[in-house]
Amino acid sequence: MSPTRVLVLNSGSSSVKYQLLDMGDGSRLAVGLVERIGEESGRLKHTPAGGDVREWTGDIPDHESALKAVSAELAKDGLGLDSPELAAIGHRVVHGGRRFTAPTVIDDAVLAEIERLIPVAPLHNPANLTGIRTAQALRPDLPQVAVFDTAFHTTMPESAARYAIDVETADAHRIRRYGFHGTSHAYVSRETAKLLGRAPEEVNVIVLHLGNGASASAVRAGECVDTSMGLTPLEGLVMGTRSGDLDPAVIFHLMRVGGMSADETDTLLNKRSGLVGLCGDNDMREIRRRIDEGDERARLAFDIYIHRLKKYIGAYYAVLGRVDAVAFTAGVGENAAPVREAAVAGLAELGLAVDGDLNAVRGDEPRLISPADARVAVAVVPTDEEMEIATQTYALVMGTKGSGNLT
Numbered sequence: 001m002s003p004t005r006v007l008v009l010n011s012g013s014s015s016v017k018y019q020l021l022d023m024g025d026g027s028r029l030a031v032g033l034v035e036r037i038g039e040e041s042g043r044l045k046h047t048p049a050g051g052d053v054r055e056w057t058g059d060i061p062d063h064e065s066a067l068k069a070v071s072a073e074l075a076k077d078g079l080g081l082d083s084p085e086l087a088a089i090g091h092r093v094v095h096g097g098r099r100f101t102a103p104t105v106i107d108d109a110v111l112a113e114i115e116r117l118i119p120v121a122p123l124h125n126p127a128n129l130t131g132i133r134t135a136q137a138l139r140p141d142l143p144q145v146a147v148f149d150t151a152f153h154t155t156m157p158e159s160a161a162r163y164a165i166d167v168e169t170a171d172a173h174r175i176r177r178y179g180f181h182g183t184s185h186a187y188v189s190r191e192t193a194k195l196l197g198r199a200p201e202e203v204n205v206i207v208l209h210l211g212n213g214a215s216a217s218a219v220r221a222g223e224c225v226d227t228s229m230g231l232t233p234l235e236g237l238v239m240g241t242r243s244g245d246l247d248p249a250v251i252f253h254l255m256r257v258g259g260m261s262a263d264e265t266d267t268l269l270n271k272r273s274g275l276v277g278l279c280g281d282n283d284m285r286e287i288r289r290r291i292d293e294g295d296e297r298a299r300l301a302f303d304i305y306i307h308r309l310k311k312y313i314g315a316y317y318a319v320l321g322r323v324d325a326v327a328f329t330a331g332v333g334e335n336a337a338p339v340r341e342a343a344v345a346g347l348a349e350l351g352l353a354v355d356g357d358l359n360a361v362r363g364d365e366p367r368l369i370s371p372a373d374a375r376v377a378v379a380v381v382p383t384d385e386e387m388e389i390a391t392q393t394y395a396l397v398m399g400t401k402g403s404g405n406l407t
């Protein structure tokens with residue numbers, strides 16, 4: 001029997017998140033996280049399916065020792081990286097530019113292209129590359145697949161993907177709207193169609209991925225036609241710590257009048273803005289608690305968050321023309337009923353409403369929260385980026401789906 005396990009790796013500069021999945025039955029065999037790689041004391045948290053959490057702190061100087069520690073933990077349950085049951089390793093890669101439109105088996109040319117994209121993803125692609133090279137060194141015989149956050153959005157038409165700036169300058173610097181969270185938008189739009197009992201090709205969906213990072217997408221017949229993140233994950237919705245949309249002249253103003261450097265404005269907009277900049281908290285639970293206590297700053301932060309969200313729902317309604325469903329996902333979207341309620345409040349004319357009782361129900365399964373007679377379905381659809389990466393990786397190595405390899 002051919003191997004059915006896929007290890008999914010999400011490598012950051014000082015962390016590696018991982019999951020081992022069995023694509024034979026779709027089960028999750030283990031999940032874990034290595035943190036503080038290269039720092040004074042590293043930490044590994046490992047949870048085998050049906051078992052207790054195992055935590056470990058110690059010296060984890062680099063990604064190689066991190067992956068070896070992961071393999072050692074997996075080996076305790078007979079699931080080590082050297083197992084013949086392992087079919088492939090799937091890597092989350094944040095930026096695939098325009099050329100990676102599908103999951104891709106990694107070879108030297110692919111590595112070189114991911115490296116060439118570092119200027120547009122300076123924080124993420126170097127860490128992703130380190131994770132890939134480390135995994136390759138440990139299992140050189142195994143197919144390693146890159147699954148790109150940007151790939152789902154490569155179907156966006158030029159009218160949505162281009163900024164209205166000088167074309168030559170834009171092209172010289174590869175400035176365009178790439179979009180991110182693509183594996184989540186792909187997974188959730190498909191799961192939403194399934195929830196409606198229809199094929200993805202038959203439905204138009206607005207997906208609202210509301211986590212600490214947040215993005216919206218307009219998906220027509222299974223293909224992304226617009227998304228709210230752009231050249232980087234800074235554009236679009238109000239997020240935990242990022243501003244989302246603003247007049248670009250704010251940046252010149254901060255530099256010329258405020259005396260800030262480019263790096264300082266970058267940090268301000270990415271790390272000290274959004275909900276945290278508006279009210280000091282980026283956790284929606286804490287913001288709701290403060291609102292309940294009458295905190296005005298928390299209230300205003302929430303209102304700004306909702307106002308922006310509502311503008312995107314309206315914009316994507318217009319882009320799609322006909323909307324079959326609006327799907328909420330990720331930490332806020334899956335858990336924060338008041339956000340869902342406020343986002344569609346007053347949109348009955350567009351056929352959008354939530355049922356209070358259904359919206360209050362908590363759960364891990366995809367579910368409808370709109371009234372039974374609603375013209376547009378409103379749904380909560382938990383995202384599963386690791387499952388999507390594993391599914392795409394496995395389909396590629398089993399030859400059931402064409403590779404997006406560079407031509």
Ligand code: AMP
Nearest residue numbers: 211212282283284285330331332335336
């Ligand atoms: P994510 O990036 O998808 O992991 O989402 C993380 C965010 O989800 C947190 O910063 C919180 O704002 C939000 N969140 C998680 N759980 C809840 C909850 N029970 N209620 C409201 N917001 C939540």
